[in-house]
Amino acid sequence: MKFRLVIDTEKPEEVVATAHRRSNLTDAIEELVRSHGGEDQLPAYTEDDMLMLKFADIQLITVENGKTLAVDGSGTAYRLKQRLYELEEVLPSCFIRISKSALANENHLVRFTAGFSGAVDAVFRCGRKEGVSRRCFAEIKRRFNER
Amino acid sequence: MKKHMVEFVKRGMVAAWGGPVVLAIIFACLNAAGVVETMTVREVCLGIISSTLMTFIAAGINVVYQVERLPLPMAILIHAGVLYLDYLLAYLINGWLKNQLGPILTFTVIFAAGFALIWLIIYQIIKRQIRQVNMKIQAQ
Numbered sequence: 001m002k003f004r005l006v007i008d009t010e011k012p013e014e015v016v017a018t019a020h021r022r023s024n025l026t027d028a029i030e031e032l033v034r035s036h037g038g039e040d041q042l043p044a045y046t047e048d049d050m051l052m053l054k055f056a057d058i059q060l061i062t063v064e065n066g067k068t069l070a071v072d073g074s075g076t077a078y079r080l081k082q083r084l085y086e087l088e089e090v091l092p093s094c095f096i097r098i099s100k101s102a103l104a105n106e107n108h109l110v111r112f113t114a115g116f117s118g119a120v121d122a123v124f125r126c127g128r129k130e131g132v133s134r135r136c137f138a139e140i141k142r143r144f145n146e147r
Numbered sequence: 148m149k150k151h152m153v154e155f156v157k158r159g160m161v162a163a164w165g166g167p168v169v170l171a172i173i174f175a176c177l178n179a180a181g182v183v184e185t186m187t188v189r190e191v192c193l194g195i196i197s198s199t200l201m202t203f204i205a206a207g208i209n210v211v212y213q214v215e216r217l218p219l220p221m222a223i224l225i226h227a228g229v230l231y232l233d234y235l236l237a238y239l240i241n242g243w244l245k246n247q248l249g250p251i252l253t254f255t256v257i258f259a260a261g262f263a264l265i266w267l268i269i270y271q272i273i274k275r276q277i278r279q280v281n282m283k284i285q286a287q
Contacts, residue, residue: 024287100215111281114273117220118266133215141276144283 001025021146022093027107030092031056039090044070044078053078055092059108059124063101073108075126096140098122099133112137151210159207166202167195194241201237205230227262234258 001019015033019026034040034055044053058070063084069077080087084103088095091103098104110123112132120132132140174194177183186194208229211222235254238244244254 106284107287109284111284112277114270114277116270117218117223118270118273119219120273120277134212134219135215137276141280144280147283 023147027092027094030094034092040092042070042080042082042087042090044080046076046078051078055095055105056107058095058105059126060098060105060122060128060130061087061091061095061103062130071124071126071128073126075128096136096143098136098140099131102130104130112140151214154213155207155210157207158210159203162206163199163203165206166198166200169202170194170198190241197237197240201233204233208233223266230262231255231258 015029017026017029031040040056041052041054042058044051053070053072057072059073061068061070061080061084063069068080068082068084068087070080071077082090084101087103088097094106095103096106104122104124108125110125113121113123113129115121120134120137121129122132123129174183174186208226211217211225211229212219214222217225235244235251235258238254239246244250
């Protein structure tokens with residue numbers, strides 16, 4: 001893979017990588033670039049506190065009773081102000097949609113399981129299980145098969 | 148809901164021709180075996196219309212799996228129920244099944260066994276797909 005650095009003070013700064021598919025390298029580049037610009041975190045709220053939650057620490061984002069919640073490694077849920085579709089635009093590509101109301105950080109996915117009814121669940125490192133919709137599982141399958 | 152209804156009709160229309168074709172093949176086989184020699188116009192018309200409708204519903208009802216807010220067990224139950232009624236009514240209307248408890252019970256058992264077998268195959272396919280994805284996750 002080639003590396004090319006263009007120094008041009010006239011153009012806005014951006015990092016563009018061309019690859020045949022997503023890999024650990026593209027993920028690492030994305031994380032590095034975002035963290036360098038301070039774009040790798042979100043304001044998250046608890047009952048009486050606010051903190052900056054790093055993307056890498058978020059295991060899944062789900063919508064419950066109309067509220068957007070981010071779950072971290074300890075299983076704690078933090079309230080987010082943005083809606084799911086807004087988050088999809090800012091989150092790195094390691095976040096994948098697993099249902100109409102949930103996004104998963106694939107770096108924290110342990111496995112998928114199937115119930116006897118054929119329903120698919122995603123299991124996260126924090127121990128939480130979240131349902132995967134049939135349509136999204138087809139997309140997830142395609143994504144993993146490309147690797 | 149409207150989107151799913153349109154999809155139901157689309158799927159039904161695509162497959163509806165299959166019913167009369169299968170019916171024609173079965174009658175041709177029965178004729179070749181000497182089981183059916185002649186048929187009345189009423190029997191032919193009823194057979195064609197009911198088999199078209201039966202296939203239309205059987206193909207269209209697959210749309211139930213597209214309804215995301217429907218839990219999968221419920222979707223399976225609806226699918227099985229609609230197919231069962233669809234086939235049973237078509238068979239009874241055409242006189243392919245006697246309207247008696249014994250034949251209906253036999254049909255019910257065969258239908259349940261067939262549906263369970265097909266579902267078991269689908270379940271195994273889903274499990275295999277999950278195993279493949281899990282292997283990729285673990286390899287990361």
